[in-house]
Amino acid sequence: xxxxxxxxxxxxxxxxxxxxxxxxxxxxxxxxxxxxxxxxxxxxxxxxxxxxxxxxxxxxxxxxxxxxxxxxxxxxxxxxxxxxxxxxxxxxxxxxxxxxxxxxxxxxxxxxxxxxxxxxxxxxxxxxxxxxxxxxxxxxxxxxxxxxxxxxxxxxxxxxxxxxxxxxxxxxxxxxxxxxxxxxxxxxxxxxxxxxxxxxx
Numbered sequence: 001x002x003x004x005x006x007x008x009x010x011x012x013x014x015x016x017x018x019x020x021x022x023x024x025x026x027x028x029x030x031x032x033x034x035x036x037x038x039x040x041x042x043x044x045x046x047x048x049x050x051x052x053x054x055x056x057x058x059x060x061x062x063x064x065x066x067x068x069x070x071x072x073x074x075x076x077x078x079x080x081x082x083x084x085x086x087x088x089x090x091x092x093x094x095x096x097x098x099x100x101x102x103x104x105x106x107x108x109x110x111x112x113x114x115x116x117x118x119x120x121x122x123x124x125x126x127x128x129x130x131x132x133x134x135x136x137x138x139x140x141x142x143x144x145x146x147x148x149x150x151x152x153x154x155x156x157x158x159x160x161x162x163x164x165x166x167x168x169x170x171x172x173x174x175x176x177x178x179x180x181x182x183x184x185x186x187x188x189x190x191x192x193x194x195x196x197x198x199x200x201x
Contacts, residue, residue: 003163005035006104009055010082014155021075022066029059047096048103054089058082079155080141087134090127099127101166122173129169130162 004011009028016024032055039049046053062082065072074081093100102123106114113119137158144151 003104003166006051006100007159008035009059010086011159013059013082014079014152018075021078022063022070025059025062025066029056029063032056032059044103047098050093050096050098051086051089051100054085054092058085076145077142079151080138080145083134083141083155083158084138087131087138090131090134094124094127094131099123101126101130118173118177122170126162126166126169129165133158133162 009031012031013024013028016027032052036049036052036056039052040046062078065074090100102120105119105123105126109119137154140154141151141158144154
């Protein structure tokens with residue numbers, strides 16, 4: 001559900017018929033601004049809202065373009081551009097070492113696990129998959145700019161594939177973590193000796 005909220009502006013923009021793109025861009029902008037305001041009031045830091053803020057900037061620019069030049073040749077390429085923008089934003093979040101999936105995961109994860117290497121690594125893996133999906137979607141949508149049927153399918157898949165991967169990968173990591181916690185400490189393993197000595201002390 002957290003991902004649905006994060007990408008709600010993009011989903012709304014995608015499902016509204018393309019000939020109403022001025023209004024879909026405006027509605028997406030309003031959703032973006034409202035989402036950012038809610039997150040900031042909830043205590044989220046701006047650096048944790050890179051997708052939300054990037055979405056707001058994109059839809060603000062798109063709204064201006066749509067209302068000032070509704071017949072622009074760029075209209076057919078807006079799905080590809082939007083997917084490309086998401087790929088860039090997600091890629092930037094990796095580059096600045098704040099993968100956008102990390103603050104989303106923190107909202108449903110106990111704070112004592114936030115610095116766990118496995119938790120952080122999972123965020124990098126998930127963000128990389130989302131970035132790759134958006135980048136591939138951008139290229140495919142550019143080739144399908146004037147073919148609305150397959151274009152819609154690609155738009156949906158660009159979100160569905162990383163969502164499914166996220167659900168399955170998180171379930172795998174959680175099962176792996178439970179298995180490791182359930183294992184008895186082995187004094188022969190250096191890591192377990194350290195833990196045992198810590199408790200003995």
